[in-house]
Amino acid sequence: MVDPRWITFIIVLPCLVGVLDASAGDADPLYRDCVRECETTGCVRERCFTNCKFLLNGSSIDGPWYMQEPLFLHWRQWDCQSDCRYHCMVEREKERAAVNQGPVKYHGKWPFRRLYGFQEPVSVAFSALNLAMHFHGWLSFFILLHYKLPLKQDKQPYYDFTGLWHIYALLSMNSWFWSAVFHSRDVVLTERLDYSSAVALLGYSLILAILRSFNVRDEAGRVMVAAPLLAFITTHILYLNNYKMDYGWNMQVCVVMAVTQLVVWAVWAGVTHHPSRWKLWIVVVGGGLAMLLEIYDFPPYKGYVDAHALWHATTVPLTFIWWSFIRDDAEFRTSNLIKKVK
Template identity: 75%
Template sequence: MADRSWIVFFATFFSLIGVLNASAGDSDPEYRACVGQCEKTGCVADKCFQHCRFSSDGVPVDGPWYMQEPLYLRWKQWDCQSDCRYHCMVNREKEREIAGYKPVKYHGKWPFKRVFGLQEPASVAFSALNLAVQFHGWVSFFILLYYKLPLRQNKKTYYEYTGLWHIYGLLSMNSWFWSAFFHSRDVDLTESLDYSSAVALLGYTLILAIIRTFNVRDEATRVMVSAPLIAFVTTHILYLNFYQFDYGWNMKVCIVMGVAQLLLWAVWAGITRHPSRWKLWVVVLGGGLAMLLEIYDFPPYWEYLDAHALWHASTIPLSYLWWSFIRDDAEYRTMNLVKKAK
């Protein structure tokens, strides 16, 4: 489906290729020398940073880091090392551009220009828009079920998958929220939250794909299907966060879960007579084509817009169409059940 669920395994696969290999930029001797000098002096060329003040033995002159750099200042101004890396990268890229060279990656990332302290402003903006689309889709789904479609005598909905899609909406919004944070500031904490929320969403959407495509309505059967997958995803997230953040293993897990649910939705769209199956086909095929942006990686245009940011942009209309399919499915199932009840 068209957000950080079944397509996240593609992003994981292609983005981690750059992480697992050393980047050309941070291997550049001139860049490394600049960073080393900056961390000693607190300056890059004529630009100096007040939170990079050290004594001769390397101890901050203003006392411990928690007295010198409050958390809100660290988020707004970054810390000494990240500022040194950023400004050395900017200066080095200017030198490379004058010499006629193309941009290269630094520490696994293209050289982006900050906007209000945001590390990847375009990806942040598109992640925020995806969050807005997920919120709109979830609210419109809620309004359709409880205010437009018939309800049972006990005020519950006829649609058997109501609760499952509510959980999906919450997990999707949570995932895009942390995606925006991660792209605004790439540190260990935001990376962990982004990867963990994406894996949780991916695992849940696999469960949801199995239950919906096989039309599992019995609660006991749903528990039997969900329990082992929930246990596995939970263990995997704990392993990443508290034992070893293994990018390669996480990539394999994401690929398996992503391929499994993609195949389920594709086969179901091919054999079902659902009136809105065309929307599902558009989402599946559109999501696959959007992944070409992850394959064709290129430096950011105007220092802001790269392939990954455009991939985030492409998921916005696909996510909107996906929620449209969910609403159609709810209406289709509800009207069929109402007819049977009469």
């Protein structure tokens, strides 16, 4: 079954987007001059930064080792260059707005305004909300299986896909967690964790789609389906993190897995007599419409809300419906299995 995050091509956004260094904003000579001057003087107009007393490698310019940049600033990468780029961008956008020019991208990203240190606060908030929705869905699924539905004599659920959905829930919450972190601050580490988590969830969702739609119940069959896909996914993640962060290749891999998964579930929803298949259709159609938000990529309103943030917002209700479908599936199959036992 397909996660709302993956049922459209938008699901591959973490796979598609690479942070570029040749956008219109950072190619602007006035912006470049501002950054160069800031890194030399430590100031943008009247605003000065204490961390510009340190070199970008963290060593002190005019003091001993114990005067080096604090570790928490170094970890968050709020170094002199980051602050200079951000505040020069803000000042340059003010100048462009004064002459009725629209915003442009800087280093591959729209000009977002920080809020309490968060780089893209609205996307962070909706990523966290999606994480909470998955946790709520997983918890309600667990309560349904172990406290509301009949159990076998060994106290195990009748539903034969229970363990697979538990793994799916953990991967989903992990992916949304790193999505929130990545939108908080885009650095190499957070980017790789977000990309890797997204690929892992996408690949596992494809495996789960095949197993559930074809009702693969025996362990040998599951291993035969999962093993080659898990090997490929693992190799792909290792390739991105240890050899080359190839955005183009990553895009192709993610698109193939997403489209394959979408086709599998579309066919299954069309031929099955599942009583709650309409919920699956809502998720599929809703996710397809949400894709328009990514096609129509617009600058962030007031520096905070862009198309990607709105896409994160649409996945919140879709996630609720999705977990409702999973619970319905557990009830439906449990009822059928009990009837067969009797």
